[in-house]
Amino acid sequence: MGNPMEKMLLDTIDLAVKAGEIVLCDEDFKVGNKGTKENYVTSTDIKVQDYLKRELTALIPGSYFMGEEGDLPEKDSGLIGSDRWVWIVDPIDGTANYARGMDNSVVSIALMRRGEVVLGVVRHPYLDLTFWAYKGQGAFLNGKPIHVSDRNIEHAMLATAWSAYDKSKAPACFRIAEKLYSVCEDIRRTGTAAYELCLLAKGAVDIYFEINLSPWDYAAASRIVEEAGGHIRSLDGGVHLYGPGPVIAGNTAENTDYVLKAVEQEIGAPGGRGF
Numbered sequence: 556m557g558n559p560m561e562k563m564l565l566d567t568i569d570l571a572v573k574a575g576e577i578v579l580c581d582e583d584f585k586v587g588n589k590g591t592k593e594n595y596v597t598s599t600d601i602k603v604q605d606y607l608k609r610e611l612t613a614l615i616p617g618s619y620f621m622g623e624e625g626d627l628p629e630k631d632s633g634l635i636g637s638d639r640w641v642w643i644v645d646p647i648d649g650t651a652n653y654a655r656g657m658d659n660s661v662v663s664i665a666l667m668r669r670g671e672v673v674l675g676v677v678r679h680p681y682l683d684l685t686f687w688a689y690k691g692q693g694a695f696l697n698g699k700p701i702h703v704s705d706r707n708i709e710h711a712m713l714a715t716a717w718s719a720y721d722k723s724k725a726p727a728c729f730r731i732a733e734k735l736y737s738v739c740e741d742i743r744r745t746g747t748a749a750y751e752l753c754l755l756a757k758g759a760v761d762i763y764f765e766i767n768l769s770p771w772d773y774a775a776a777s778r779i780v781e782e783a784g785g786h787i788r789s790l791d792g793g794v795h796l797y798g799p800g801p802v803i804a805g806n807t808a809e810n811t812d813y814v815l816k817a818v819e820q821e822i823g824a825p826g827g828r829g830f
């Protein structure tokens with residue numbers, strides 16, 4: 556990996572753990588909403604984002620910081636494909652869980668350059684779990700290598716959600732989930748996309764889709780899934796890092812295609828029902 560990048564990874568993991576401590580210890584936080592009643596933001600989200608912005612940009616002087624709570628690049632900034640290092644951070648993924656005291660939220664940190672996520676760290680402070688991956692170096696959980704399962708679609712566990720922040724898209728989500736449920740084993744919903752994708756990377760769940768996911772929810776986990784031997788994509792390939800959109804993932808190319816077809820039939824393909 557070469558020392559500079561190894562040090563970058565270790566420093567990023569260290570900051571993710573420290574950010575997780577803020578999440579665990581911040582008792583009297585304030586709760587608000589963004590746009591819809593389902594879309595929570597807390598004073599802890601802001602505190603953790605400010606902390607990570609300060610510390611991560613100090614790790615790479617001149618790097619850009621993109622965080623859920625503001626700090627978003629203009630679409631035409633040309634930033635995403637540029638030579639500039641870009642941190643993509645969700646200070647608390649699973650904020651609704653956090654606001655309700657459900658102890659199931661994670662800190663998600665990705666480092667991207669030229670439109671590709673090269674490093675991803677996801678920290679679950681409640682379960683003391685740290686997932687990480689660096690391009691070409693495999694994926695790890697608390698220092699041990701992890702790998703996706705080889706289950707087929709009939710034995711697959713689906714992780715998904717129903718577009719809580721834009722319920723006009725929920726009926727399509729339920730139709731897709733129903734179609735997959737009729738074939739796969741069962742469905743799990745944790746309330747945090749980044750953690751669900753890490754569960755896929757460690758072989759606990761096997762297929763995944765969300766219709767309306769933002770880059771900070773899955774950027775870090777996308778590298779962890781791929782380094783664990785899994786597949787992750789948007790409807791038209793690649794992983795979009797600009798705006799919210801569908802994300803599909805799977806343990807095998809076959810299962811990923813199966814989920815992709817179910818999603819396309821619902822929203823993607825011309826003549827599909829769409830929203």
Ligand code: LIP
Pocket residue numbers: 623645647648649650651716717718719720746747748749765767768769772
């Ligand atoms: C959440 C994701 C979740 C998704 C929610 C939201 P947040 O992220 O983790 O999977 O269903 O709509 O995007 O808002 O807690 O960072």
